[in-house]
Amino acid sequence: MTSKAQTRREALLLLLKNAGEPLTGGNLAQQLGVSRQIIVQDIALLRETGASIVGTSQGYVLEKSSRENLELTEEEDKANSDAAECSDDKKPFERTFKVHHDPAQTRDELETIISAGGRVVNVSISHRAYGFLSAPLAIETEEDISRFINDIESGKSAPLSTATSGYHYHLITADDEEAFETIGRALANKGYLAPLLPHEMPK
Template identity: 50%
Template sequence: MTETEVYMAADDRRQMLLAKLGDASSPLSGGRLAKELGVSRQIIVGDVAVLRASGHDIVSTARGYVLAKASDAAGAATPASGTTRASENEAGGARSVAHDGRPTRVVKVHHSVEQTSDELFTILENGGTVVDVFVWHRVYGRLEARLGIRTRKDALRFINDIESGKSSPLLTVTSGYHYHTIAADSEATLDRIERALDSKGYLAPLLPDERA
């Protein structure tokens, strides 16, 4: 097989990988993608890295890879290589997009792994839902996981998964800094949640390039 044929085979495989992610209704694991495409998991990891470098918004979650939809990506531009810049909507400002008919807001927070449960309970006890968590990594760009934590039971299940070693919280790759999309019944409730997080020292200040 010539070098050109190898390249074309890899390119075709990556297009198939994109198609599978685009058609999927839930995250696809690297192992599953490797099996379906007839390659090793390491090759899938490499393909994902190449596709991300080409501008495709592939998100890594605890359950596998997700291809962000165009509507999701519109308000979430990937920062330039070597930076950790987030757009205004991702850096703490209120968002106009509703979640299940409710207003949402992205907050930037900072805390230790051990304080994760208290942070989540603080949001829940003040009337919020933790929709997701994401970080900006200097090499990999935006890394995101959907959480959907609505109740204390949801939070305890998530914490148990972390403590049991099933997965590691994203904040570990960015020295504790991360973002949450929070949904609530009103902007006033979102304001109360931010005040509660701030009073505990969890709310992180925005960097100059994260401000509008």
């Protein structure tokens, strides 16, 4: 049986899919009859399940890949599922980790993830005023880490996480589930792993 919250999240996805422009959290909240904070939480949960929702300065947008997924018919969906079962060994595993650290520890945090067998896809934050913001990273090697750190320092910029007092999320891919256990332990041992709040828990 579909819950009220799940129905609302499906409606949220459709609003983003059909929108011709970015939709703000306030706009979505008004259309769905809930608070803006609920929208932020729903978007965070939808992203956890694979929806490519990107936060911009103008509002939220649904990336093309997610739009196409929403338009699949049941037959196409089944065909894709069957194909996926045949190529599971080629599909990377994904997991989102919530972390917390100072800007000076950014390099060490990324090196910890890479050394444990992970690849950092993006960084995202959940901001009270701006909502859920995300930026691609594509960090897989030490060279990638150096490039990212140099880009930050040469541009005299600060990591996205400084807007949320060091709290942020990383979508990480790995070759198997065991790697995530290794990554989680490594981050926890260094004090980088942050606990999930009640509204961030998977349902």
